[in-house]
Amino acid sequence: MFLRKLCIFSPLKPLKIDTKFYNSDKDDLFLEVQIQNISLSTVFIRKVSLELPEMYTEEALNTLNLDGEDECTFGTRTFLQAREGRHYLYHLRVKEEYLEEARKLSGLTEMGKLEIVWKRELGGIAMLHTVLLEREARSCGELKLSLEKIPDTVAREEPFQITCKITNCTDKKMKLLLKMHDTTSVRWCGHSGRSLGKLMPGSSLSFTLTLLCLQLGLRRISGIQIIDTTLKTKYCYDGVAKVCVVPSMMKMES
Template identity: 65%
Template sequence: MFFRRLCSFLFLPPLNVKTKFYNSDRNDLFLEVQIHNVSSSTVFVQNVSLELSEMYTSVEFNTVNHDGEDECTFGTRTFLQSNEGRQYLYHLWLKQEFSEKASIIRGVTEMGKLNIVWKRNLGEMAMLETIQLKREAPGYGNMRLSLETIPDTAVLEEPFYIICKITNCSNKKMKLFLKMCDTDSTHWCGKSGRHLGKLSPSSSLCFTLTLLSLKLGLQRISGVRITDKFSKKTYGYDNIANVYVIPSVKKKS
C-alpha cells in the first residue's frame, strides 16, 4: 500500500510595498509608493503602473526630461538588490466633472490599484503583484474652508489679498456671516462682520479678503470666524496658511 504525501509551501513575495496619501486643501493629493526588496536575492522590477478610479487623473514624478526624452529617475538600472528600496511619487487630482462631489466624499474610498510586474531571474515568468489603494477621506465637519489664491510673499505694512472658498459639507442650507479677528502679526482690512449669503448643501462660494502684515518673516494667517445664522453655530479657522513677509523697498528720489 502506498500513501501520497502532499507538501504545501508558503510563497512570500520578495517585495514589501507601502503606500501613503498626502491630502491637500484643494481637490488634489499626492501618493507615495515605497517598494523594498525583503528577499535575499536580486529582483528585476519590470514595470510599475497606477490604475485609478474614474474620478481621478494623475501625473507621475518618476521621470526627468533629458534632451527632449523622458528618462526614469532611477536610470536604466531596474534591479533591486537585497534590502534595497525605491520610492515612486504621483500627483492625483479630481476630474472637473467630479469636483463638486469632493465635499461629500467621506470615510474609506477606493482609489484604484497599483500593479507591479517583477522577476527574480531574467529567464523566469514575470509575476504580477496588485496593491489595492484605499484612502481615508479627511473629515471637514459641516463646513470646509480652503484657499484658492494666496501670494508666496507679502510686503511689510502693505495690503495683500487672499481668496477663500467655503463649502457646505452638511445636508442643510446655511446662511453665513463672516467676522475677522486681528492677531499680533496680521490685521484684517475692510469691514469685519458681513453677510456672505446663503449656501445650499454640497455647494461652494468664494470671497476675497485683504490683510496687512506687521511683522517680518513667516507669518500665520488666522482669525477667520464664520457663523451659520440658521444653526447659530460659529466655525473658527486659525493657521489657515503661512505667508512670507519681506521688507519694503522704497525708491530713492
C-alpha cells in the first residue's frame, strides 16, 4: 500500500507594489506607485496602467520633454534587476460634472485598480498583477479654503497679496463675513469684518487679501476667520501656507 502526499505550493510573486495618494488644495490628487523587484532574477515590465472610476481622468507624469519629444523617465529599459525599484506618478483630475459629488466623498473610497503586466524572461508567458486602489478621502468640512495665488518670497515689512478660494461643501446657502487677526509675525492690511456675500451650495468664490510680515525666515500665514452669519458658525484657518521673508534690499537685488 502506498500513501500519496500532495503538497500545494503558492508561487511567490516577484513584485512588491506600494501605492499612495496625495491630496491637493484643488479638486484633484496625485497617485504614487512604487514597484520593486523582490526576487533574485530579472523581471520585465510590459505595461503599467490604471482603471479609474468614471469621475476621474488621469495624466501620467512619467515622461520628460527632450528636444521636443517625450521620453520615458526610465529610458528604454523595460526590466527591473533583482531588488531594483521604480516609481510612477499620476495626476488625477475630477471631471467637471462630478465636482459636487467628489467634494462630498469621505472615509475609505474605492479608486479603481492598478494593472501591471510582467514576465520573468523574454519570450516567456506574460503575467497580470492587479492591485485594488483605495484612499482615505479627506473631508473638506463645511467650508473649504484653498490658496489660488501666493508668492514664495516676500520682503520684510512690505505689503504683498494672496488670493484665496472658499467652497461651500454643504447643501445650505451661506452668508459670509471675513475677519483677519494679526499674529506675532504677520499683520493684515485693510478692513477686517468685510462681507463676502452669499455662497450657494457647491459654489465657490475668490477674494484677495493684503498682508505684511514683520520677521525674517519661513513664516506661517494664519489668522483667517470666516463667519456664516445665517447659522452663526465660525470657521478658523491657521497655517494655511508659508512664505519666506527676506530683507527688502535682498528682495530688490533678486
